[in-house]
Amino acid sequence: FKQKTAYDISACLVGSKMCQIFSQRAGNLRIIRSLWRDDRRGAIQHVQHLGDVGTSVDFLRQILKGPGRDLNLEQAGGVLPIVKDVLLSKFESHLVVGLEAASSLWHAFGDLINRTLGTKPLVVDVAPAERRDKCRIAKHLFGEIRSILDTLKDRKDDVGNRCRLLWHDLPADTFD
Numbered sequence: 001f002k003q004k005t006a007y008d009i010s011a012c013l014v015g016s017k018m019c020q021i022f023s024q025r026a027g028n029l030r031i032i033r034s035l036w037r038d039d040r041r042g043a044i045q046h047v048q049h050l051g052d053v054g055t056s057v058d059f060l061r062q063i064l065k066g067p068g069r070d071l072n073l074e075q076a077g078g079v080l081p082i083v084k085d086v087l088l089s090k091f092e093s094h095l096v097v098g099l100e101a102a103s104s105l106w107h108a109f110g111d112l113i114n115r116t117l118g119t120k121p122l123v124v125d126v127a128p129a130e131r132r133d134k135c136r137i138a139k140h141l142f143g144e145i146r147s148i149l150d151t152l153k154d155r156k157d158d159v160g161n162r163c164r165l166l167w168h169d170l171p172a173d174t175f176d
Contacts (some may be wrong), residue, residue: 005077006060008066009135010145011068015105021054025052025054025055028046028050028052028055029055029058029059031070032044032046032047032055032059033062040075041074043076043079044078044079044082045078046074047082048078048081048082051085052158053085053086053094055088056082056085056086057089057093057094057097057098059082060079060082060083060086060097060098060100061103063079063101064097064100064101064104071105071108071116071129072132073112073135074134076105076108076138077134077137077138077141078107079101079105080102080138080141080142080145082101082104082142083098083101083102083105083149084144084145085147086096086098086101087099087102087145087148087149087152088148092157092158092159095152095159095162096158096159096162099159099162099163099166100162102142102145102166103162103164103165103166103169106142106166106169107169109138110142110169110170112135113135113138113139113142114134115133116131116132117132117139142170145170146167146172149166149167149170151165153167
């Protein structure tokens with residue numbers, strides 16, 4: 001029988017705290033998944049309200065690979081602030097997910113935004129004024145994401161490479 005040291009006890013408590021965090025995150029994801037089925041806007045707002053980067057990353061991973069890929073412009077406008085928060089993380093794995101989400105959203109909506117706010121309007125299923133408002137919001141959020149990329153694009157790792165790729169996808173003249 002060996003007596004536990006303070007170090008052993010504190011390591012045990014850290015593990016317990018991590019279990020609590022992961023358990024809470026799993027519960028939050030169950031709520032988000034449930035909301036997503038009937039109220040995507042509510043699910044997105046719930047993620048925003050939580051302010052937990054880990055939950056946001058898990059949410060974005062689901063958006064990128066699953067049923068969330070069919071977002072509309074309004075929903076994308078709600079997801080972009082989540083992406084922005086994730087891009088402020090210090091963890092490389094979070095940054096990669098944030099960059100993938102930003103790139104995916106830009107590829108899905110960039111042409112719509114540019115054409116709606118440009119000289120050749122694109123016909124979609126919402127009123128022109130409402131569409132322009134949603135595009136302006138998304139354009140502004142992509143501009144904020146581009147500013148975050150300014151701080152990351154000089155890195156000499158995978159995050160820097162991904163930032164530079166997205167940097168070239170988000171043309172500077174789009175965000176005046």
